[in-house]
Amino acid sequence: xxxxxxxxxxxxxxxxxxxxxxxxxxxxxxxxxxxxxxxxxxxxxxxxxxxxxxxxxxxxxxxxxxxxxxxxxxxxxxxxxxxxxxxxxxxxxxxxxxxxxxxxxxxxxxxxxxxxxxxxxxxxxxxxxxxxxxxxxxxxxxxxxxxxxxxxxxxxxxxxxxxxxxxxxxxxxxxxxxxxxxxxxxxxxxxxxxxxxxxxxxxxxxxxxxxxxxxxxxxxxxxxxxxxxxxxxxxxxxxxxxxxxxxxxxxxxxxxxxxxxxxxxxxxxxxxxxxxxxxxxxxxxxxxxxxxxxxxxxxxxxxxxxxxxxxxxxxxxxxxxxxxxxxxxxxxxxx
Numbered sequence: 001x002x003x004x005x006x007x008x009x010x011x012x013x014x015x016x017x018x019x020x021x022x023x024x025x026x027x028x029x030x031x032x033x034x035x036x037x038x039x040x041x042x043x044x045x046x047x048x049x050x051x052x053x054x055x056x057x058x059x060x061x062x063x064x065x066x067x068x069x070x071x072x073x074x075x076x077x078x079x080x081x082x083x084x085x086x087x088x089x090x091x092x093x094x095x096x097x098x099x100x101x102x103x104x105x106x107x108x109x110x111x112x113x114x115x116x117x118x119x120x121x122x123x124x125x126x127x128x129x130x131x132x133x134x135x136x137x138x139x140x141x142x143x144x145x146x147x148x149x150x151x152x153x154x155x156x157x158x159x160x161x162x163x164x165x166x167x168x169x170x171x172x173x174x175x176x177x178x179x180x181x182x183x184x185x186x187x188x189x190x191x192x193x194x195x196x197x198x199x200x201x202x203x204x205x206x207x208x209x210x211x212x213x214x215x216x217x218x219x220x221x222x223x224x225x226x227x228x229x230x231x232x233x234x235x236x237x238x239x240x241x242x243x244x245x246x247x248x249x250x251x252x253x254x255x256x257x258x259x260x261x262x263x264x265x266x267x268x269x270x271x272x273x274x275x276x277x278x279x280x281x282x283x284x285x286x287x288x289x290x291x292x293x294x295x296x297x298x299x300x301x302x303x304x305x306x307x308x309x310x311x312x313x314x315x316x317x318x319x320x321x322x323x324x325x326x327x328x329x330x331x332x333x334x335x
Contacts, residue, residue: 008060009044012037019067019074025167027205027241028115028139031073032108037064038081039104042097053093057085057100070214070255070281072206072243080107080240107240114238114295119143122201122236122293126153130198133158133190133226136216137167137174138203140236144293145201146178156181158193162216164261164278187218191225200226204237204292208246209308211286211301213237214254217279223288232290235301239294242308255280 015037018024024033041060045053061078068074081103090096122144126132132154134141148154157180162168168184176182185193200222206214213219213235226233243252259268259276268276286301296307 008063009041011040011044012060012064015040016064016067019064022165025165025170026137026139027071027073027203028111028238030068030071031077031238031240032111034064034067034074034077035081035104035107035111038078039101042100042104045093045097048093050090050093050096053096054085057096058082068255069253070205071241072252073238073241076240076243077107077111111238111240114240115139115143117295118236118238118293119147121295121298122234123147123151123153125232125234125291125293125298126151126199128153130154131156131158131196133160133193133197133200133222133231134171135160135168135200135202135219135222136162137170138236140238140293141201141203142171142174144234144236145175145180149175149178149180154180156183158183158185158197160185160187160190160218160222162218163187167216190218190222191228194225194229194231197226197229197231200231200233202233202235204235204241205281206252207235207237207242207292207301207304207307208252208283209243209305210246211289211292211304213284213286213289213292213301214252214281215284217282220282220284220288223284227288233288235284235289235292237292237294239296239307242304244308247305247308252283254282 015033019030019033024030038060042057045056061082065075065078081100084103085096085099088099090099118140126148130153132145134145134157145154145157157175159168159172159182161184172182172184202215202219204213204215223233246252257278257280259278262276262278289301291298292301294307299307
C-alpha cells in the first residue's frame, strides 16, 4: 500500500521557500519552479496506492501554490499540471506519475519558448534608435529589449532600481551582459528621465480580464509618467499570466511583505509609533497600456478576455463553477 506523507520532500520544500522569500524571482521563473516542484514530488513518491498518490499530489499543489498570493503564473502553472492529471483519470500510480512529470516538463518547455517568441514579437514594436525604460525584473521584458538590441534597434536602456528588493539590479546586469548601455536610475527619478525615453517595456505578474496589469510596485507610476510624456508602454507577458478568476470579478490579492525589507528591525524598535506598510505590487489601468505582447501575438489590453477564453478553453459557466467551489472551501475553513 502507498503511504501519503504529510512531510513533503526536502526538494519541494526548498523550491517553495525559494519562491516565498524571493530567491526565485520573476513570474515566469516562479511558474516554472512550481511545475518543477510537482514533477519532483511525483518522481519521489513511493507506494502503489493510486488514491494516496492523487491526494499527495493535490496537497503538494496546494502547498506550493500558497507560496506567493499575487503572481497568477504560479497557480496557473500548478493548474496546468493538475488539470491534465484529473482529466486523464490514470489507472495506476506509475501512469499518474508519468502524467504529472510529462505535464510539468511540457509546461516548462512551453514557458521557455514563449519568452523567446515574445522577444521576437516585441522587438518589432521597437524602432531604430529608440531609448527604452524598464522596471523591476522580467525575463520576457528583457527578451524584448535584448532581441531589439541584437537587431541593432536599441543601444541605451534606463533601468529602475526597483526598491525595496532592488530587482532592477538583476535586469541591469542581464542587459549589460547583452551589450547594451545600461543606466541604472532611482525609482523617484522616473518622471525626470521619461523625456529621454521613446518606449517603456515592462513585465507582468498578472493580467486581469479587463486588461489591467498587476506588476511590481511602481509600475503604474512609470505608466502614468509615460502617458503624460506620450511614450508608448508595452507589457511583455506569457498567456499563463492571464487570470481566469478575474473574468467573474475576483480581485487579484496584493501581497504585502515584511517591514524589514524597508527599514531595519532596530529602527522599528526605536520608532514604535511608526507603522510600515510594504505592498509588493500595484495595478496599472488598461488605458495606460498601449499593447500586451504575448507568445500568441500582440494585443490591445481590452482583448485580454479573448486570450482567457481561447487559452484556457473555459466557458463563463466553468469559471463561475470554479469560483463558487473556491468560495465554498473558504466558508468551510471559516466554520
